[in-house]
Amino acid sequence: MSAGQGVILPGATLGVLGGGQLGRMFVQEAQAMGYFTAVLDADATSPAGLVSHHHIRTGYEDAQGLAEMARLCAAVTTEFENVPAASLDLLAQTLRVSPAGSAVAIAQDRAAEKAHFVRCGVPVAPHAVIESPEQLAGVSADLLPGILKTARMGYDGKGQVRVATPAELATAWQDLGRVPCVLEKMLPLAHECSVIVARGQDGCIVHLPVQRNLHRGGILAVTEVYDENLPPAQASQALEAAKSVANGLRYVGVLCVEFFVLQDGSLVVNEIAPRPHNSGHYSQDACDVSQFELQLRCMTGLPLVQPRLHSPTIMLNLLGDLWFAHGEQPVVPDWAQVLQLPGCHLRLYGKAQPKRGRKMGHLNITGATPEAVRATALKAAAILGIAPF
Known part of the structure; x- marks a missing residue:
């Protein structure tokens, strides 16, 4: 075929x-x-x-x-x-x-990923690739303090070390096994956001709204999506950058592009995920087309239609830590109390054993206004033992 x-x-x-x-x-x-x-x-x-x-x-x-x-x-x-x-x-x-192996290969390697961003003309943090002692010795002091990240196999904060001095950098590279790494300069962050685009075989691109994200311990904790959750110019810049990245890959499928928003309002691309993404789960309950339906439409050649956000929404990530809120023996959270709240949609993943840091499910909260959604989300968080945001 x-x-x-x-x-x-x-x-x-x-x-x-x-x-x-x-x-x-x-x-x-x-x-x-x-x-x-x-x-x-x-x-x-x-x-x-x-x-x-x-x-x-x-x-x-x-x-x-x-x-x-x-x-x-x-x-x-x-x-x-x-x-x-x-x-x-x-x-x-x-x-x-879909996506093609060539696109996935770039997403698997931070050095190749950064080079692709540069080719696409999208802004990235100042960085250096470290694959040898000579490259380590040649790192500019301007990149410190920074974050040393393994080029491959890093996710949810794994394979990352903060370094402030050349000595710390050398020790961190040694501790990571002297594998190929990328050192990124630490920048003054205001917050993080992401964009999910879907690109068809014919090059047609549709997108979900820009998502404002909060991470804790390197793992996504909260996603907020509503009109003007980011300044319109910022959201537009993120969307155009994401489209450029997808077009540059000749991508077919759902692609998430993650950004850092700096304190001066500018954006830099962090990384891509060649698949649906944790920050897009709200689309199951707040959009008329979810990211998973977009994934299906891309791979089958069905028409891509522009998704519509019909409700302001907040997604709370449900980690295994919630099962251990009262001790070392896991206790199922009080879902009934959460589901008494209006607009709460519980999605659990069918994982048999809760573990701290393991993604067990998510809670999508929808409502008529951003203020109402936020009030409900904070109530749900308090019930579950999730820190306020």
């Missing part, structure tokens, strides 16, 4: 590499629209595998598993940026794969 043309209609089987919560929500969206689904993930209890028609229990590079995926599916996507790009390339020889 050509990797290009044609619409894949309901009744076909769609595949996803990765069995986490993003895969689960994609599978549920695909099934609601009449598709069959297949998940490739080695974990027998993976959230997506548990709800899919087919669960291929192999690693991402297993030849037999990939062959079975190719036999079952008309199109395949990914829910995890660290799926080997070579596996996506292999599948693309016989079926439609």
Whole structure:
């Protein structure tokens, strides 16, 4: 089958590499629209595998598993940026794969990612690539204090060390195993935001509203979306930068572009995620087209329509810490009390064991006004033991 043309209609089987919560929500969206689904993930209890028609229990590079995926599916996507790009390339020889392995490979490597941003003309933080002792010795003092990040396999704050002096930088690089890294200058941040775009095979781009984000401990905690949650000029700049990044990759699929907003109001691009994103979960309840439906439309060639935000919204990330609010034994949070509040939509991911720092679900709060949504969200946070914001 050509990797290009044609619409894949309901009744076909769609595949996803990765069995986490993003895969689960994609599978549920695909099934609601009449598709069959297949998940490739080695974990027998993976959230997506548990709800899919087919669960291929192999690693991402297993030849037999990939062959079975190719036999079952008309199109395949990914829910995890660290799926080997070579596996996506292999599948693309016989079926439609989006996003392409080449785009995922860039997202997997911070050095390549930064170079792509520069090529696209979007602003990035001052940085240096460190792959050798010579490059380490040549780092400009202007980049300190900074954050040293492993070039590969970092997410949710992992693989990152703050450094203030050349000595701390050298120690941090040693502690990270002398693997390729990127040193980014620390900038005076006001807040963070992200944009989710969906780009079709024909180059058509639609987008969700710009999302204002709060991170705690390197993990997204709160996303707020409503008219003018950011100054219009700032939101417009973020959107145009995200489109430029997607077009530069000739991307097909859903792409999240994360930004730092500096205290002077300017933006720098932080990183991309070649998949739906935690900061877009509100779209399930506050938009007429969710990020997961956009993912499905991109991979099947169905028309892309511009999503509409019909309600101001706040999303609260629900980490496993909430289960341990009263001691070392996990206790299920009082969902009934939360769901007494107006406009609260609970989404749990089907993970058997809560752990501190593990994403267990999210709570979308919608309402008539940003003020009403914020008041409800703060009440829900107080019930659950989430710090106010």
